[in-house]
Amino acid sequence: MASTARADAPSGVGARQRSSPSPLRQARRRNGERVVMALLWLCAAISVLTTAGIVFVVFADASAFFGHPAVTVREFLTGTVWQPFGNPDLDSFHVGVLPLVNGTLLVTGIAMLIAVPLGLASAMYLSDYAPARVRKVLKPVLEVLAGVPTVVLGYFALTFMTPVLRGIFGLSTVQIFNAASAGIVMGIMIVPTIASLSEDAMSAVPQSLRDGAYGLGSPKRHVVLRVVFPAALSGIVAAVILGIGRAIGETMIVAIAAGNLPQMTLNPFVQIQTMTAYIVQAVGGESPRGSLTYQSIFAVGALLFLSTFAVNVVAQRFVRRFREVY
Amino acid sequence: MAVVSTPERNARRAVSQLVAPAERTRRERVFARLLFVGTAVSVLVLAVLVVDILIDGAGRLSLDFLTSYSSRFAERTGIRAGLTGTLSLMVLVGVIGFPIGVGAAVYLEEFAPDNRFTRLIEANIANLAAVPSVVYGLLGLGIFVYVLAPLTGGRSLLTGSITLALLILPVIIVASRESLRAVPRAIRDGGLALGATPLQVAWRQLLPAALPGILTGTILSLSRAIGETAPILVAGAVGTRAADNEFWHPFEAFTALPIEIFGYVSRPQTGFKVDAASAAIIVLMVVLLLLNASAILLRNRYARRW
Numbered sequence: 001m002a003s004t005a006r007a008d009a010p011s012g013v014g015a016r017q018r019s020s021p022s023p024l025r026q027a028r029r030r031n032g033e034r035v036v037m038a039l040l041w042l043c044a045a046i047s048v049l050t051t052a053g054i055v056f057v058v059f060a061d062a063s064a065f066f067g068h069p070a071v072t073v074r075e076f077l078t079g080t081v082w083q084p085f086g087n088p089d090l091d092s093f094h095v096g097v098l099p100l101v102n103g104t105l106l107v108t109g110i111a112m113l114i115a116v117p118l119g120l121a122s123a124m125y126l127s128d129y130a131p132a133r134v135r136k137v138l139k140p141v142l143e144v145l146a147g148v149p150t151v152v153l154g155y156f157a158l159t160f161m162t163p164v165l166r167g168i169f170g171l172s173t174v175q176i177f178n179a180a181s182a183g184i185v186m187g188i189m190i191v192p193t194i195a196s197l198s199e200d201a202m203s204a205v206p207q208s209l210r211d212g213a214y215g216l217g218s219p220k221r222h223v224v225l226r227v228v229f230p231a232a233l234s235g236i237v238a239a240v241i242l243g244i245g246r247a248i249g250e251t252m253i254v255a256i257a258a259g260n261l262p263q264m265t266l267n268p269f270v271q272i273q274t275m276t277a278y279i280v281q282a283v284g285g286e287s288p289r290g291s292l293t294y295q296s297i298f299a300v301g302a303l304l305f306l307s308t309f310a311v312n313v314v315a316q317r318f319v320r321r322f323r324e325v326y
Numbered sequence: 327m328a329v330v331s332t333p334e335r336n337a338r339r340a341v342s343q344l345v346a347p348a349e350r351t352r353r354e355r356v357f358a359r360l361l362f363v364g365t366a367v368s369v370l371v372l373a374v375l376v377v378d379i380l381i382d383g384a385g386r387l388s389l390d391f392l393t394s395y396s397s398r399f400a401e402r403t404g405i406r407a408g409l410t411g412t413l414s415l416m417v418l419v420g421v422i423g424f425p426i427g428v429g430a431a432v433y434l435e436e437f438a439p440d441n442r443f444t445r446l447i448e449a450n451i452a453n454l455a456a457v458p459s460v461v462y463g464l465l466g467l468g469i470f471v472y473v474l475a476p477l478t479g480g481r482s483l484l485t486g487s488i489t490l491a492l493l494i495l496p497v498i499i500v501a502s503r504e505s506l507r508a509v510p511r512a513i514r515d516g517g518l519a520l521g522a523t524p525l526q527v528a529w530r531q532l533l534p535a536a537l538p539g540i541l542t543g544t545i546l547s548l549s550r551a552i553g554e555t556a557p558i559l560v561a562g563a564v565g566t567r568a569a570d571n572e573f574w575h576p577f578e579a580f581t582a583l584p585i586e587i588f589g590y591v592s593r594p595q596t597g598f599k600v601d602a603a604s605a606a607i608i609v610l611m612v613v614l615l616l617l618n619a620s621a622i623l624l625r626n627r628y629a630r631r632w
Contacts, residue, residue: 021440022435022436022437022511022514023511023514023515023518024436024437024514024518024524024527024528025436025437025438025439025524030523033523033524033525036525037433037437037525039429040429040430040432040433040437041433042429043425043426043427043428043429043430043433044429044430044433044434044438044447045447046426046430046492046495047430047447047450047451047454047495047496047499048446048447048450050454050465050492050495051450051453051454053465053468053469054457054461054462054464054465056468057464057465057467057468057469058461058464058465058468060468061468117364118364118365118367118368120364121360121361121363121364121365122361122364122365122368124361125361125362125364125365126365129358129361129362130365138365138369141369141372142368142369144372145368145369145371145372147549147550147553147614147618148372148375148553149553149554149555149584149610149614150553150554150555150556151553151555151584151587151588151591151607152375152379152553152587152607152610152611153375154588154591155379155587155591155603155604155607156375156378156379158591158599159378159382159591159599159600159603159604160374160375160378188367188368188371191368192368195365219350219353219354220354220358221353221354221357221358242456245456248458249457249458249459249460249461250458251458251459251460251555251556252555252556252584252588255556255588256588256591256592276458276460276556279460279463279464279560280460280556280559280560283463283467283559283560284559289472297464298464298468301460301461301464304458304460304461305457305458305461308456308457308458308461309453309456309457311456312453312456315456316452
């Protein structure tokens with residue numbers, strides 16, 4: 001078996017695979033060893049089972065949700081009031097998911113406003129400006145930042161960032177729970193993701209391109225902004241998209257600091273609710289299994305899963321392109 | 327930059343960029359400083375966060391805080407249940423995740439034939455890494471809490487451990503594969519040439535050689551697992567003193583440090599929301615720090631360069 005191409009390693013710079021496959025693959029096995037091989041295969045198959053389990057669980061209860069006479073897909077996707085609680089026959093029962101989507105997009109937008117400029121500045125600084133000594137310190141520090149538990153960041157958003165915002169904009173403008181402080185802290189959380197992936201892309205730009213630009217008399221700023229940046233653009237775009245995916249799926253920061261009131265608003269200083277925060281809130285409410293409220297958790301989970309999946313597929317497409325350039 | 331470029335426009339642009347050398351170096355310096363400041367902001371926020379939490383919580387830390395259960399009174403509450411829960415989770419997640427992850431890595435790196443199923447597994451692992459952790463919680467809730475309740479005990483420590491183990495499985499697999507890949511081919515050829523079977527080579531040569539890297543990756547992923555809140559919150563961790571678990575009680579209700587922190591932070595009283603929460607955060611961060619330090623130590627001490 002002369003296999004070379006593997007799914008995760010397209011040919012090009014990005015391929016760090018051994019040039020030849022492991023020789024263990026071809027050798028013959030004893031009978032008893034087939035059992036062990038089967039066990040190893042099972043270990044690898046568990047990851048597929050995990051995905052299958054997620055899809056099954058989420059979509060089974062989500063379809064039960066949509067199967068209920070009080071719920072229509074149309075209202076779910078276009079309704080602007082989210083109140084899937086209590087008796088579905090009452091007037092107060094509404095299943096429009098848009099307020100949750102609105103909350104998620106608002107927080108994600110704020111987070112990206114912080115994360116993209118800071119992440120790109122960090123990437124440019126680390127790839128082309130920082131002296132080796134500084135790099136050696138900064139990269140682990142960014143890794144530490146990426147490893148801070150999100151519940152800790154939520155605490156920080158609520159007890160530090162919110163008072164700061166209230167001090168700046170006034171107690172009457174900024175509510176105790178608000179999208180802005182959650183979004184800002186989330187943005188800081190995403191900086192390491194964007195910075196390290198973009199820096200990989202920028203470091204992969206061949207030195208000859210830089211040398212060429214310098215040779216034509218470009219100052220460093222132009223080399224970085226007009227040669228390295230465009231050349232690394234697809235990798236940078238992939239980094240930003242992955243950052244968006246993380247922001248959409250982030251749970252604890254928003255559950256702690258952004259509030260639990262689904263509303264259609266673009267005001268960053270009032271409380272909102274995101275899809276993820278709704279899942280946490282509704283699970284905490286101990287809604288019995290089989291109830292509409294319980295199923296609504298999975299309907300929101302299905303939407304969340306689909307959106308992050310789509311985001312990830314788009315990002316992977318960009319990653320593949322950036323790997324193939326050189 | 328998709329603007330139409332005409333000779334005239336190009337010429338005008340070129341002329342507009344002819345600035346005096348002094349001005350040019352000034353712009354260079356401003357730009358470099360801007361990038362530095364942009365990088366420094368996140369480092370600064372991290373520093374502020376650490377200092378803020380230390381100031382808030384250091385005074386509340388005491389032996390009593392570590393050894394007492396949670397209480398209705400903020401000044402008497404403690405994190406014993408959360409701490410034992412987190413330590414048990416760490417052990418159980420490792421016990422479940424490590425063999426499966428390493429098994430999968432050995433299979434994919436050394437034995438997997440190049441067929442469609444292998445490619446499916448590999449693409450799948452890449453995608454699983456991007457699934458939000460709260461969705462793993464839904465998996466735990468739907469399958470391990472309800473469908474497999476007779477096996478897992480419902481909202482139990484075991485359910486939480488399995489959920490977290492599945493969450494970090496892709497990380498363990500990727501780290502283990504990288505570590506196996508670093509073992510030179512000559513070791514494999516040598517083993518086979520001496521008459522060892524492929525599994526003997528994998529078990530006696532490759533795994534010992536790759537172990538430091540595998541362990542480092544596993545410990546780092548464990549530190550991610552015990553910092554996670556959303557998956558176990560959704561999969562049934564309880565936030566009260568009902569839980570006081572140790573890893574030999576896998577079928578009982580459990581709580582963990584992040585769950586207790588979330589519980590404290592959600593209360594209105596300062597005694598919980600700030601004092602108790604930040605003290606618990608300090609304990610959690612210390613546990614994480616110890617884990618990460620041991621991983622780095624392991625890597626520096628035993629990692630082999632081929």
